[in-house]
Amino acid sequence: MEADAATHLAVNIAPSPTERANALLASGAIAEAVGLMSDAAGRDDPEALYTLGLWHVFGQPVRRDFSRARFFFGRAGQAGHAQGALTFAVFVAMGAGGPADWRAALALIETAAPTTPAAARQVELLAAMNLDANGVPQSLPATEPLSTSPKVGIVRALFTPDECAHVIGLSRGAMRPSIVADPRTGRELPHPIRTSDGTVMGPIQQDLVVHALNHRIASVSGSRVRQGEPLSVLRYAPGQQYRLHHDCLPGETNQRELTLIAYLNDAYEGGATSFPAADIAFRGEVGDAILFVNSLPSGRVDERSRHAGLPVSSGEKWVCTRWIRTRDFDPWGAYPV
Incomplete structure (x- = not known):
């Protein structure tokens, strides 16, 4: 026994x-x-x-x-x-x-x-979206022009509050401090420009709701979904910020032509998105988005597109960003040739 x-x-x-x-x-x-x-x-x-x-x-x-x-x-x-x-x-x-x-x-x-339960929640959220047979939205909110130089527009209620909460929920456990690699030593160092925490929603991290939101971003920006980089989610605590910068990458031939930032919550103070060259400081409501062009028709950087995420004074600010390239972008070789 x-x-x-x-x-x-x-x-x-x-x-x-x-x-x-x-x-x-x-x-x-x-x-x-x-x-x-x-x-x-x-x-x-x-x-x-x-x-x-x-x-x-x-x-x-x-x-x-x-x-x-x-x-x-x-x-x-x-x-x-x-x-x-x-x-x-x-x-x-x-x-x-x-x-x-x-x-x-x-x-x-x-x-x-x-x-x-995770599948059931996806089904619930997707059922509330007006999608065609390919998961593409059949209707979109209008883009309101905010500036012509740099070219900046506002999309009100691009995401619903439930969709915003879903993205935050998927991301919360994966947030990590923003870092860069020292080009001389390879050691990880605090990011000198962005002091937030963040995560990237690649093929393993995302779900069908995020994929549908990426389609919505592509549609409202006039791009193809595969032109977009994976959705990046950022969280800013009090005192954290994204200092003045532009989104173009040096020496890159497939440039970040457009940027869309969606605001996932509003339980914070400060934290506006600032474009000093246009004297703009925008703070979106839950689900609002700001869309702007990073480059000139020549392909060169539009220096007037430099922007900053101003310091948060209280609460937590959550946003997600989709950088949209000139051509399709496949950093992992995910798509069959």
Whole structure:
């Protein structure tokens, strides 16, 4: 009886294939770790399938391959891995690693909704959007001109309060202090211009709601959704700011042509977005957005587009930013050529 109990306990506490693979990676046994996970995936182990998907996205310890990642996320979802199913839906919606199919992605989260609260919430928010069969908005608020030089416009209520709260909720646990790498040493240092916390909502971090919002940003800015960088979410505490800067990148041929900043809350003081050259200081209500052009028709930087996020004096300011390139932008090789 005691021997049976001991055997039962040993079975219960045995490390999972993923835990064993992580230990092998830590010891430098990469080939053994990959082999272990591949064997476990062959037995439809949900966590192994999901982890292999992540490995193929991040390019460690295997080669980055979004097609393989999509395959493993799909298999993980079929094996009962809830997050795997949701991530697979995002890949299908985006067209990451394969064809884009909004209706198929929506069907995936509708199937998951009865047992997965995160899927149910996505279904609820998406049902309130006026979207076509490809997830593109069928109506948009007007853009109000605020300045002609630099070219700046305001889009009132681009996002709903529920959508803003959803983006904050997805981002809150992933916020990190803004940093830059020292070009001489490679060491991470506090960002000299931006003192906020932030996160980037890439293919793993986002969901179908964020993808639909990216489509809305593309539509209101007159761009394609794939021209946009991943949505960046920023949080400013009292005293934090984004000092005067422009959004163009030095030496970049696929330039940040446009910027859209959406205001996700209003429970703060200070924190206006300032354009000194136009004598503008704008502070949006929840869901409002400001859209501006960063470059001249020649492609050169419009120096008058320099702007700042003024210091927050009280409360927390939450915004999200989408930098829109001149051409499609695919930093991870997510989309099939």
